[in-house]
Amino acid sequence: MTAITYPITLPGPADIAVQDADRRAMAGMDGAAPGSARALELDRRATAQLRFRFTAVQWSAWHVWWRLALGDGGAWFSAPNWAAPWGMGVVAQFTGPVEVAHAGRGLRDVSVQAELRGASEAPARAEPRVPLSLVAVDSADLADYGAELVAMTGLVTDVDDVWHRVNAAGTDLEVLGTALAGGSPINPTRGSLPCGAVQFRGAADTTGSLGRLGIVINGDNNTAAAARMAAGLADRISLVTGSSGAGYAAVLPWAQPIELVHVGQLSMGGTYTVVDEGDVSAAASEFLRLTFDESDNIVALLVEEGPPTNYAGTPGTGSARMLRVRGISGGDA
Amino acid sequence: MALPSITMPTTVPDWRAEPHDFTVLLPLAQVPVVVGAPRRRRVATSGQRFLVVDMLATADQAQALHAWVEADLEAGTLPFAARVLADDGTRHWWHARLAEMPQWQAVAGRGAPMWQVSTRLRLEGEPSATAPGA
Numbered sequence: 107m108t109a110i111t112y113p114i115t116l117p118g119p120a121d122i123a124v125q126d127a128d129r130r131a132m133a134g135m136d137g138a139a140p141g142s143a144r145a146l147e148l149d150r151r152a153t154a155q156l157r158f159r160f161t162a163v164q165w166s167a168w169h170v171w172w173r174l175a176l177g178d179g180g181a182w183f184s185a186p187n188w189a190a191p192w193g194m195g196v197v198a199q200f201t202g203p204v205e206v207a208h209a210g211r212g213l214r215d216v217s218v219q220a221e222l223r224g225a226s227e228a229p230a231r232a233e234p235r236v237p238l239s240l241v242a243v244d245s246a247d248l249a250d251y252g253a254e255l256v257a258m259t260g261l262v263t264d265v266d267d268v269w270h271r272v273n274a275a276g277t278d279l280e281v282l283g284t285a286l287a288g289g290s291p292i293n294p295t296r297g298s299l300p301c302g303a304v305q306f307r308g309a310a311d312t313t314g315s316l317g318r319l320g321i322v323i324n325g326d327n328n329t330a331a332a333a334r335m336a337a338g339l340a341d342r343i344s345l346v347t348g349s350s351g352a353g354y355a356a357v358l359p360w361a362q363p364i365e366l367v368h369v370g371q372l373s374m375g376g377t378y379t380v381v382d383e384g385d386v387s388a389a390a391s392e393f394l395r396l397t398f399d400e401s402d403n404i405v406a407l408l409v410e411e412g413p414p415t416n417y418a419g420t421p422g423t424g425s426a427r428m429l430r431v432r433g434i435s436g437g438d439a
Numbered sequence: 440m441a442l443p444s445i446t447m448p449t450t451v452p453d454w455r456a457e458p459h460d461f462t463v464l465l466p467l468a469q470v471p472v473v474v475g476a477p478r479r480r481r482v483a484t485s486g487q488r489f490l491v492v493d494m495l496a497t498a499d500q501a502q503a504l505h506a507w508v509e510a511d512l513e514a515g516t517l518p519f520a521a522r523v524l525a526d527d528g529t530r531h532w533w534h535a536r537l538a539e540m541p542q543w544q545a546v547a548g549r550g551a552p553m554w555q556v557s558t559r560l561r562l563e564g565e566p567s568a569t570a571p572g573a
Contacts, residue, residue: 121545122544122545123542123543123544123545124542124543124544125540125542125543126505126508126515126540126541126542126543127540128515128539128540129514130514130515130516143515143516143517143536144516145513145514145516147514150509150514189498189545189552190543191501191502191504191505191541191543191554191556192501192502192505192506193498193502
């Protein structure tokens, strides 16, 4: 069963017409001879004409989900909350072009044809794919789609350079920040200099030596942030660990303006020490301290973490990873 | 013609026949012969007809009907005794097959959606005023 689920924050179809597929071999049904039929397929199948009605923001979010999660609409997905003739829940795949029509008042009617399958089995109610509250798309996708990021379970996207996130009720999107300064996320300061990507290193250049990274946002100070990391408690915990796998990019919104960010490997044994230049090494229990200017009014972090490498940057060892943290401005506070 | 023993779920309403949407079929065919032109021969003992029908079903009724088509009718391959509500309100039982698989159109309403179910039945023989076995 597919692990991709329809976003719970988006409305389902406003209109659905289901045509059961004819899985029979028929003879004599033109009327002349006595008719007969036999079944050809066991799996249930149907086609459906779907019509959604979205606000502009919902349409943008749906379209990003369609492009990124479904791979331009190609993947199967579960929609446990859609009504179907056989009860609640369908497993579906879009099979036709997406037709968008303006319905007035800023609404859009989105029509698309789909194939439905597996009615005999309840669709899997997939757990969120990531432990972060937001998602995460591959770095390659980020490069492809620029600032448009999506979360499957809590969703952040931008519409005309205005960032939105799911509201507290989970019913709609709300404005996260106003237009981005210059259209780009803002680099933090490390020590006294602007900071780009930083390499985190495990205690030794051996397989899987670098553990999971944690992010503490607006910690009281270095000591408090270090204590939380040592206890394995961070505001957000990285997806990446081990010696193989992909990197990710994620948007992490925060309720208050972000001015201080600490990043380090969780649960290290020694005394956590801030290092303001060069690599961040677990051999010396080092961690990273980043600051944003109060005037930037940072309302979310854009975090990009690379796949596991060794110290020299060769993929697949798991003793090092590159990490880059930037801020998304909410405009003038 | 005896009605099939398979009957529609009792919880499902009767099919409503569209009074003007039916097709009467000829029980005759052009039968090729060894020598000479094909000749018209009777190939069925009684006339048949296609009938366009629909029903308005609640979510539960739609679920029961869908399960019945899949399980009892074996994905729509078996004949069944159809309850058809004629235009004058009388109920008839017909020997029927699904000529087309049902189409389900969600109908907005209060609470759970209702379904407009439409299909085309292939009817054989003559209608009966009584249920099979009655």
